[in-house]
Amino acid sequence: MGPFDKENKELRRALHLLTSKAERNQSILQSFFEMEIRLLGCNKLDELLDLILIEFREYFRLTAVNLVLFDPENAARDLLEDYVPPEPGHSLRFVNNQRLLKSIFPTPELRAGELSSPLKKLAFPSTPFVLSSALLPLVRQNCLIGSLHLGSNDPGRYSQHLDYNYISHMASVIAVCIENCINQQNLKRLSIIDMLTKVHNRRSFDQEIIKELSRSSRHQTPLSCLFIDLDYFKLVNDKYGHQIGDKVLSSIGQLLKKNLRKTDLIARYGGEEFAVLLPNCNSEKAIEIGNNLRQKILQMIIHNSDSKPFRISASIGITYCSSEQLLQADLDQVAHNILKAADDGVYLAKQNGRNRVEYQPLPDTQPRLTESLHSA
Known part of the structure; x- marks a missing residue:
C-alpha cells in the first residue's frame, strides 16, 4: 500500500x-x-x-x-x-x-x-x-x-x-x-382555597357542586351534602378574641380533611359554616358520617391564649340526591335545592337544641316540562 x-x-x-x-x-x-x-x-x-x-x-x-x-x-x-x-x-x-x-x-x-x-x-x-x-x-x-x-x-x-x-x-x-x-x-x-382553613372557598364549592352533580348524573350515583355550622361561635370570638376564633376554624378545616375521603369536597361556605359534598354516598351513610364528624368536633380540645382548654360543638344539616332525581333535571336547580335543604337541616338542628344532626329530604327536582308532557 x-x-x-x-x-x-x-x-x-x-x-x-x-x-x-x-x-x-x-x-x-x-x-x-x-x-x-x-x-x-x-x-x-x-x-x-x-x-x-x-x-x-x-x-x-x-x-x-x-x-x-x-x-x-x-x-x-x-x-x-x-x-x-x-x-x-x-x-x-x-x-x-x-x-x-x-x-x-x-x-x-x-x-x-x-x-x-x-x-x-x-x-x-x-x-x-x-x-x-x-x-x-x-x-x-x-x-x-x-x-x-x-x-x-x-x-x-x-x-x-x-x-x-x-x-x-x-x-x-x-x-x-x-x-x-x-x-x-x-x-x-x-x-379556590380559603387560606385560613386550607379547604375550598364558597366560590369553588358553587362551581364544583355542578360538576359533581353532572358526574353523578353520568354515572348514575348518589350525592350527599353536609352543612356544618359551629354552635355559639360568636361567643368564642367575643370571649377569646378573633385569633382564637381563627384557630378554631383552622382546626375544624384540618379535622374535616383528616376524617373525610380524598374524593369528598370540603369548603368553608360562610364565616363559621362548612359545606361538604360526598360523592357516591347515600343518605344512611351520610348521616353516619355527619354524626361521626359531630362527635369528633365535640371531642376536639382547643386552648385559648391563656392555654386554658375549651370545646365547641356543631349543628349539621344533611341532604341527599339520588341518581333518579337527576334524570332530565336542571342541575342548577338541583344545586339550589341541595344547598337549601342542607341549610334547612342546620336550622332545624339549631332549633332542636344544637350539637345534633338533622336530615332534610330533597324536594322534587323534576322539571315541570316533564310533568306536562307526562300529563299530555
Missing part, C-alpha cells in the same frame, strides 16, 4: 469517526430537546417531579436522580400533600435554608465527575454506588433554588474534563419549569 493510499485510509477512518461522533451528539441533543418539550408541557408540580425523578432515570439510563429544593415558605410542599417521591429515600428533599446547597455549590457551576466521599453523602445519601455524576445548580434570578443530581454507576459517564453545555441548558429549563408550576398552582389555589 502506497503512502497516498495509507493517508487516504486514515482520512476515511477519521471522517467515519467524526461522522459517528456527530450523529451520536445529534442523537443526544435530540433526546434532550424532546425531554425539554415534555418539561415545558408540565402544568403541575407533581407531574414535573415524576418526570424528573422517575422518567429521567429510565430515559437517560441513570443509576440515581435526586433533587433538592429550597422551599423556605413551604410554597412547594403545600402543593404536594399527597405526593410520594420514588424510592430510594432522599430522592426529593426540601430545605428551609441554603446551607446544604451552598456546601454542594461553593460557586453556582455544574460539577461533574467522581465525587469525594463527603460530597457523595450529601448528593446521594441513599445511593452509595454512584461512580460518576453531574450536579446541576438550579438558578432563578441569581438565586440558587435547588440542585439536581444525576448519578451513574459508569465511572466514565461524567467527567470534569468534558463540556456539558446541553445539561446546563436543561438545568435552566428545569428551574424555570419548577418556578412556573409553583406560581401557577399557587395562583389557582388562591382563587
